Amino acid sequence: MSKKSFRQAINEALRQEMRRDPRVILMGEDVAGGRGGTSGVKDAWGGVLGVTKGLLTEFGEDRVLDTPISEASYIGAAAGAAATGLRPVAELMFVDFVGCCLDQIMNQAAKFRYMFGGKARTPLVIRAMYGAGFNAAAQHSQALYPLFTHIPGLKVVVPSSPYEAKGLLIEAIRDDDPVIFLENKVMYDDEEDVPDDPYTIPFGEANLTREGDDVTIVAFGRMVKFANEAADRLAKDGISCTVIDPRTTSPLDTGTILDCVTDTGRLVIVDESSPRCNLATDVAALVAEEAFDALKAPIRRVCPPHTPVPFATVLENLYVPSVEKIEAAVRAVASYRVKEEA
Amino acid sequence: MSGTIIPVTMPKFGLAMTEGKLASWSVKPGETVKAGQELADIETSKITNGYESPAEGILRRHVAEAGEMLPVGALIGVLADDAASDDDIDAFIKKFRDEFSSGEESEAGSAEPQRRVIEAGDLKLSVLESGVDHDGVPVLLIHGFGGDLTNWILNQPALAEKRKVIAFDLPGHGESTKEVGDGSPVTFAATIGKLIEALALNRVHVVGHSLGGAIALELAALKGDAVASLTLIDPAGLGQDINMAFIGGFIEADRRKTLEPVIGYLVHDKSLVTRAMVENIIRFKRLDGVVKGLKTIAQTCFHDGKQAFGLRPVLEAFRGPVQVLWGEDDEILSVSGADGLPESVTVIRYPGTGHMPQLEKASEVNKAVSAFLDKAEAK
Amino acid sequence: MQIARDILLSSYRSMRTIREFEERLHVEFATGEIPGFVHLYCGEEASGVGVCSHLTEKDTIASTHRGHGHCIAKGVGVDGMMAEIYGRQTGVCRGKGGSMHIADLSLGMLGANGIVGGGPPLICGAALSHKILKDGAVAIAFYGDGASNEGSTLESLNLATVWNIPAVFVVEDNGYGEATGSSYACAGNQKDRAAGFGMPYFECDGNDFFAVYQAAGEAISHARNGNGPAMLHVHLARWYGHFEGDAMTYRADNEVAKLRAEHDCLVNFRKRVTEAGLLDASALNDLDTAVKSEIDAAVAAAKAAPLPDEADLLKDVYVSY
Incomplete structure (x- = not known):
């Protein structure tokens, strides 16, 4: 090691x-x-x-x-x-x-x-x-x-x-x-x-990098790192998050995602790919279809805007989902309350 | 100790520990504690362990909050009696923090024992040596089925205060070669014989846990002259039964959900089974050859749901001192294995303790082993 | 060039099988019983057979959308092929590939291919396998004049030379890429393309089995002996449209009739072997009869074979998932 x-x-x-x-x-x-x-x-x-x-x-x-x-x-x-x-x-x-x-x-x-x-x-x-x-x-x-x-x-x-x-x-x-x-x-x-030895991680088995009670965050690739950082910040304010790293987008460990969302009732998906027809939409559709009753708040997706990736640093930083944006999305779903009928 | 202020700092469990998480406080500010009373639970990447108060006093402050990750040595609380004023405490905290942050750099560079690879015959074994090399007889720690040398992280530093202590990963385990041969205790003992030679040791005190206990006995049978004493912790080889739900589950379970209850068999206090502990075992099992090796060991050692060897005769024949330590609530190897041993054998049973007293009752085990070794050497 | 009698017989049988298979499909397709579309190899038989007569099961070929002939020439059974084209569970691809995806990797048949220019890159890989595994085999890409303009084909010619792999690129130039003539679509010529990528170029009349056999032999030997890739340019003609149902309004009225009358590779073959006394007409007639009943049986079996069931829909997307 x-x-x-x-x-x-x-x-x-x-x-x-x-x-x-x-x-x-x-x-x-x-x-x-x-x-x-x-x-x-x-x-x-x-x-x-x-x-x-x-x-x-x-x-x-x-x-x-x-x-x-x-x-x-x-x-x-x-x-x-x-x-x-x-x-x-x-x-x-x-x-x-x-x-x-x-x-x-x-x-x-x-x-x-x-x-x-x-x-x-x-x-x-x-x-x-x-x-x-x-x-x-x-x-x-x-x-x-x-x-x-x-x-x-x-x-x-x-x-x-x-x-x-x-x-x-x-x-x-x-x-x-x-x-x-x-x-x-x-x-x-x-x-x-x-580890120095060879080892394998099976496909289609998501990894939970954080386990919490309030909000489930599904993140892909580098976004897992950002999601963990956001979860650690949020923990200090008493918002505890589960962070799911699906590892593979195909096959996708839908079971783990649904289990976690059923537990927390709140879902934020962080995806660095362009927002239309991306993994965030795919996971959102999955949860809407299979775990609708568990949801206590609308699903939030944290994705780049629907633009090509820009060159200038200032624009690129705005483009990539950030820890701050993830944090804000989690806070929004965590504090969401269903409006009472008038 | 009127007015004395005592820092409560992040402890170091095991040589590799550089930081720990304050999982929870067991004592509220203002409460009086005795020395040795549990102050907090500390979680590391390997284990969660209770942290015992270094002294008697009033826990005046929680400097760190539950959930915080802190480097070893960082201030987490302050003990003092009534004589110290709040201002004194504030000043103490400030001073400690200033000094700690300035001292952090230099400590990070200090020499830590490092693993090294020793060739024992065809196999490469990962070995961690610590302690000062006195003229005394060193201690060799043998872990059990599915374990590794980090099973001793709460024991090796304590034992190393007076002796050279050698922990290693058995073949098929940890960072050692994943080849286990026929997986029998005899084969492991033969490999350890080669390790002892490779390390140029004449004699060793052997401490074996679980299957490592059976291996220790076989080593005594094989190289009796090299074994100065035997400490057997919840050892295999003295009884017949074995919890096959543990053995089978350990081999088969590959996800946290399924493995966690299996790991629970190891301890009486199930809260000791942390995410990190389970994750480490999952990672170990992913290594090439590990599951195959574990299956071979299980097949050889525990076929038909029974222990395939009875080593009481070996124990009886061994001429050196023997101590047997056993958790009374061991769910893997029943404590009844400690019954009916020869009178010369020191037996200690730990109530409210599972299969791993060296973890659950670390300080008691450390004291018992140290005292036993002192006595063995005095003879 | 001397060709052994058994090779002559098996080559004739292959060509006749292809002809019979394709002519029968032409008829059966019109009944509406065959789903999708088929691209027939009639008229081009000597090319696939002339090349594949030099190959064993260890050698690899990649074919095109017009792949039935290559499949038969490489040894794929007509029963499985016919059932596949009828979309049956007993088909060589369990009814999931159809006419354009017939493959049998155990015979070194890397697949017909619905993508024009799909085969040449794959063949670079197969040739690389043969080179690294040192099995002495070669890999052959069949492709048309249309595919010769695909970037993937041109890239493959370059890569094959760069890697010095045992690949042979067989351009079956039938004069049309779909409904557009190669005289319009192909700039320059194939010979200069081969030269441009530094590989030897062989050319032959695809209506003459013996010419194809000779030229293919040289191209394949070149590759098999470790000298790198070669190009074989076969001039031939298709007798039917791009696909069945193509009214071929882009071809002159008498073009196909003339081809059938004057450039039939089977007629040419029979004439040559009987005149030279290599084979008896009766032996060839016997083969014709045998092939006809084989195709009759294949069609009957295909029509009677079970359709794929619902479970087949989800099967074999992955080895494991």
């Missing part, structure tokens, strides 16, 4: 799985970097933010494959390799680039098993960075997990901490279905205790 960053946790998960299973390979743009350069330096980048650094040295060029900037071909190749005996982990760099290869994910990998009558296995992991907070603007900052969650056949993982990232990534690599694994790039330097 030692302190590891989100980046190190992911690197270690990849390394341990590549050691365990020779069929696990890595591919993507600059996952090593440096091939064809004039300096002769190999593993020049180890991923654009250094997440895969050092893997080339240990596993060689046959298993750590740099690709051309050519998402349709290599994401499709990853799907094809997965269907024919390998267990590829393909890195899409920024999830926004899915625009260049959505067919290979949505129409190919996700559909094989169903449309081939259950005969295909596609053990593919696609890793990609998501999230605002990096001044990377509209084409490098989106939180697109709802897009993938919408597609049957895909599993979607949104880890909220280094411990979660390692266990969920190893689970993803060992899973026989296509998995989209989304890493919030603002979190790469977050640190916490992470």
Whole structure:
């Protein structure tokens, strides 16, 4: 057990799985970097933010494959390799680039098993960075997990901490279905205790990071951290919150969400993705349908505005849901009282 | 002690503890307390434990409120008698806080015992050593099924005041290799034999808890000369029955809801089972190879719902001193296992205590073990 | 080039099976009993069979929306295919894929594909598997002249060369992408595209099994021997519309009639093997009869087969969920 960053946790998960299973390979743009350069330096980048650094040295060029900037071909190749005996982990760099290869994910990998009558296995992991907070603007900052969650056949993982990232990534690599694994790039330097041994965290099992009586907060990815912070602040004022980290948006642990909402009667959902048809709307619909009688207040969603992610820091800070906004939403539902009939 | 003001500070339970949460106060401001009376419940990432008053006096202030997370050594309350005025108390609090915050940095850098990895044969064992290396015989702590070296966090520091104390994770547990072989106490004992050699120890006092007690006995059978004394806490091997709901539940339960009642079997006071404790066990069980190893151990040691070994003959044959400590309300291994032991064996039964007296009755167990070891060495 | 008698016989049988299968579908589709739409491979048989005659079950192919021929050539059974096209539970995909998604990974058939340009990237992956697993196999992407303009195809040509993988890109150039002629839609030519991505280019007449067999053999050997990808450009023609029901108003009146009369790969094949004394006409006639009854039986079985039930709706979305 030692302190590891989100980046190190992911690197270690990849390394341990590549050691365990020779069929696990890595591919993507600059996952090593440096091939064809004039300096002769190999593993020049180890991923654009250094997440895969050092893997080339240990596993060689046959298993750590740099690709051309050519998402349709290599994401499709990853799907094809997965269907024919390998267990590829393909890195899409920024999830926004899915625009260049959505067919290979949505129409190919996700559909094989169903449309081939259950005969295909596609053990593919696609890793990609998501999230605002990096001044990377509209084409490098989106939180697109709802897009993938919408597609049957895909599993979607949104880890909220280094411990979660390692266990969920190893689970993803060992899973026989296509998995989209989304890493919030603002979190790469977050640190916490992470076991040195390999371990797995099952999909579809939410984690309760706080347990309280008054309000349930469902949050995804980096928003879990914000929700915890808000819950700790609110606890000082006597408002106790349950914070649910669903870990995976597909499958979604609807049982835990409904149980917690039944206990607290109040629900706030924090989702960094664009507000229309996102996970917040999905969870809100679930609770409205299945736990309506338990609700003591309207459901509140804390989401960005329905705009592209802006560039300027001041605007970006306004865009991303904040601890303060979460706190305000919780206070609003906690103090909500049904109006008496006149 | 007229006018004396005594700080009540965040205690340090275990070597790794750097901060703790004041879970609740047991005493209101203005109430008089005796030394050793429980003042508050402190929650750490591992356990919740009662905090005993360092002295007699009136609890004058709650400096920290329930729910607050504070670093070890931070002021949480103030004890004094009537002679101290409120102004004195305020001044004391201010002074303490000023000094504490300035001293915080340097303390963080102080040397703490660190885990290290020792190779015992093919296996890598995670070992935590503490205490001063006197000429005396060191103490080796062996945890039980599903446990790890942190089971001793309330005991190792106390025992280490006078002796070198070695806690370690058994194979298949904690941070050690997850390979358990056939999972039998004999196999574990053989590995410990190699650990003792690797640590270049001649003799050790062995303290074993639960399955660790059975392992301690097998170690005594295997390497009698190396075992200076045996302290067996709620040990396996002396009775027949075993609570299979615990063993099976521990292996199968994988979510907090299902695991929490299983962990409850370990203690008499169920409030000791905290979220953090359950979470740590869930995290342990997620590690590759752990569940497989636990199943192997359970299959070997507890097949057919009975303990697969009777170690009373080993105990009777052991020539060194033996002490048996047992919680009277042990729900996993019945306290009846302590009945009918040879007269030479010191037996202490703790009322209102479950399977883990070293946790539930930490200070009493620490005193009993220390006294027993002192006596053993005096002989 | 000498081709063994058993290969000649099995190739003829495959081509005849495809022809019979497709002609029968043309008839059955008109009855309205077949759901969805089908794209027929009639006229193109020599291409799929000429290529697949060089392959074993270890080799992988990816097909197109016009995939029946490739499936049969790669060994997928006509009973399961027919039942699939009829949307039956006994279909090769349990009635959940239909004509455009027939696949059998155990035979190295990575699927027909409803997305134009869907196959080439997948084949890069399959070829990578063969390279890393060192199984000596190759991966073949069949795609049309229409798909040759897809970015995914062009990216795949590049990636295959960059990775030096055993992939063969087979362009089945039937002159039309849906209702638009390739003379309009394809800039430049396939040969220069291959050259542009640094891979050897082979070209052949797709109505001539022997020409396809020869050229495919060279392209596949190139890839199988570790020399990287190759392109095989097969010139051929489809006899029916883009899909069944296509009135083909974009084609000249006599275009298809002329093709059938002068460029039938089966007629060409029979003529060649009988004239050269390689096979007897009677042996071929026997195969024709056998194939006809096989297709009759497949249709009858498909019509009689159970429909998928409600449980099938939710099954096999994931391996586990």
